[in-house]
Amino acid sequence: xxxxxxxxxxxxxxxxxxxxxxxxxxxxxxxxxxxxxxxxxxxxxxxxxxxxxxxxxxxxxxxxxxxxxxxxxxxxxxxxxxxxxxxxxxxxxxxxxxxxxxxxxxxxxxxxxxxxxxxxxxxxxxxxxxxxxxxxxxxxxxxxxxxxxxxxxxxxxxxxxxxxxxxxxxxxxxxxxxxxxxxxxxxxxxxxxxxxxxxxxxxxxxxxxxxxxxxxxxxxxxxxxx
Amino acid sequence: xxxxxxxxxxxxxxxxxxxxxxxxxxxxxxxxxxxxxxxxxxxxxxxxxxxxxxxxxxxxxxxxxxxxxxxxxxxxxxxxxxxxxxxxxxxxxxxxxxxxxxxxxxxxxxxxxxxxxxxxxxxxxxxxxxxxxxxxxxxxxxxxxxxxxxxxxxxxxxxxxxxxxxxxxxxxxxxxxxxxxxxxxxxxxxxxxxxxxxxxxxxxxxxxxxxxxxxxxxxxxxxxxxxxxx
Numbered sequence: 001x002x003x004x005x006x007x008x009x010x011x012x013x014x015x016x017x018x019x020x021x022x023x024x025x026x027x028x029x030x031x032x033x034x035x036x037x038x039x040x041x042x043x044x045x046x047x048x049x050x051x052x053x054x055x056x057x058x059x060x061x062x063x064x065x066x067x068x069x070x071x072x073x074x075x076x077x078x079x080x081x082x083x084x085x086x087x088x089x090x091x092x093x094x095x096x097x098x099x100x101x102x103x104x105x106x107x108x109x110x111x112x113x114x115x116x117x118x119x120x121x122x123x124x125x126x127x128x129x130x131x132x133x134x135x136x137x138x139x140x141x142x143x144x145x146x147x148x149x150x151x152x153x154x155x156x157x158x159x160x161x162x163x164x165x166x167x168x169x170x171x172x173x174x175x176x177x178x179x180x181x182x183x184x185x186x187x188x189x190x191x192x193x194x195x196x197x198x199x200x201x202x203x204x205x206x207x208x209x210x211x212x213x214x215x216x217x218x219x220x221x222x223x224x225x226x
Numbered sequence: 227x228x229x230x231x232x233x234x235x236x237x238x239x240x241x242x243x244x245x246x247x248x249x250x251x252x253x254x255x256x257x258x259x260x261x262x263x264x265x266x267x268x269x270x271x272x273x274x275x276x277x278x279x280x281x282x283x284x285x286x287x288x289x290x291x292x293x294x295x296x297x298x299x300x301x302x303x304x305x306x307x308x309x310x311x312x313x314x315x316x317x318x319x320x321x322x323x324x325x326x327x328x329x330x331x332x333x334x335x336x337x338x339x340x341x342x343x344x345x346x347x348x349x350x351x352x353x354x355x356x357x358x359x360x361x362x363x364x365x366x367x368x369x370x371x372x373x374x375x376x377x378x379x380x381x382x383x384x385x386x387x388x389x390x391x392x393x394x395x396x397x398x399x400x401x402x403x404x405x406x407x408x409x410x411x412x413x414x415x416x417x418x419x420x421x422x423x424x425x426x427x428x429x430x431x432x433x434x435x436x437x438x439x440x441x442x443x444x445x446x447x448x449x450x451x452x453x454x455x456x
Contacts, residue, residue, distance in 0.1 A: 149379070152375070152379070156359060156372045156375065156376070157359075159363060159368060159372065160359060160362040160363050160372075161362045161363070161364065166355070166358060166359065169354065169355050169358060170358075170359070170376060172351070173348040173349075173351040173355070173380075173387075174352065174379065174380065174383045174387075176344075176348055176390060176391065177383070177386040177387055177389070177390035180390040180391070181390060200393075204386070204389065204390065207386070208386050211382055211383070211386065215378070215379050215382050219296075219375045219378060219379065222296050222371050222374070222375055223371065223372060223375055225371070226368075
């Protein structure tokens with residue numbers, strides 16, 4: 001068991017180190033998030049609708065789109081170098097490879113997601129106030145479910161002719177629960193409602209993340225076998 | 227069953243389904259009484275509900291055979307999965323077309339974010355992904371595996387989508403047949419609906435078997451042409 005976690009840790013650390021050196025995905029996702037917030041500012045009516053009412057939805061859509069941008073490239077670098085073959089041939093169980101990949105995506109996307117919230121606070125004057133911790137929890141759970149599905153389907157789309165263009169078609173319909181519960185809980189916290197009101201949504205986000213992680217670590221072996 | 231037998235049974239079931247469907251149309255237009263509040267528009271119910279039921283049956287069958295394919299790696303299971311998924315797409319499309327037509331008259335709008343309609347629309351897209359994945363890999367065997375994974379994740383995700391879209395909003399008429407106190411649907415309407423459920427199921431099973439034997443023939447042709455070229 002300890003060995004299993006060491007294997008996950010090794011792949012996770014390798015991925016994060018690659019990202020730290022290239023900073024490719026963090027920079028593109030981060031820039032995307034800020035630019036999307038700027039465009040949303042012009043695309044929404046500041047007078048008619050108050051920003052608190054739509055901010056939660058915009059935050060979540062930005063996270064989803066930025067996430068697709070980054071998650072879609074999970075296996076890109078390795079597939080180009082033929083390094084994926086090496087990892088898959090190493091005596092690491094496939095589910096450990098999957099969990100490591102999903103976790104490295106989680107770290108990157110969570111950083112970007114928190115940046116998205118910060119950018120919206122700055123540009124749209126959102127007050128997070130005392131519920132900052134709860135918002136961070138909601139976003140963390142949603143991002144976890146997202147990267148679990150995203151990593152699995154990124155492995156699928158990398159192997160197709162259509163590549164990343166296929167990813168949103170595969171992932172969006174499955175992500176409806178994350179967007180629905182995530183947006184609802186976030187907007188309740190932004191409006192300063194008590195925790196009990198969002199409890200159901202938080203539980204569903206957690207259950208979804210568990211299901212997605214389980215499905216991913218079980219099915220990943222069928223995606224990468226050759 | 228030999229592949230010829232499957233074809234025969236499929237043809238027979240499809241023919242029975244078609245004739246039965248004719249009876250259902252006659253019943254729903256001329257025999258069953260008109261619903262009091264919704265008027266004539268309610269008659270689309272006898273197509274809409276059975277189509278929905280059939281598409282869920284078909285998608286369920288596709289997910290089940292996909293999981294079994296990944297487990298047993300029998301080509302026939304994959305052929306069954308793709309045949310069921312195609313049938314599911316057809317009946318889901320019927321459900322999605324008839325729902326808004328009725329909604330325009332009953333609710334005054336074509337589309338509402340009604341949970342069951344939304345669920346079927348998302349399912350439709352999940353299986354669109356199933357076919358895209360299948361057809362866009364160079365190695366067909368890989369496409370089959372990937373498509374099976376899409377179908378299984380879709381099946382695991384459905385309870386979540388179902389709960390979330392219900393939670394989001396519910397405008398849809400509540401179930402009138404399967405509920406704790408027993409059906410509240412008047413007798414003649416229940417009879418028409420049951421007939422229609424039977425007709426749609428027979429038609430789907432017939433089409434499914436025909437489609438399945440077509441896949442078998444294709445595979446056989448493929449093997450033969452490969453042998454010939456060697």
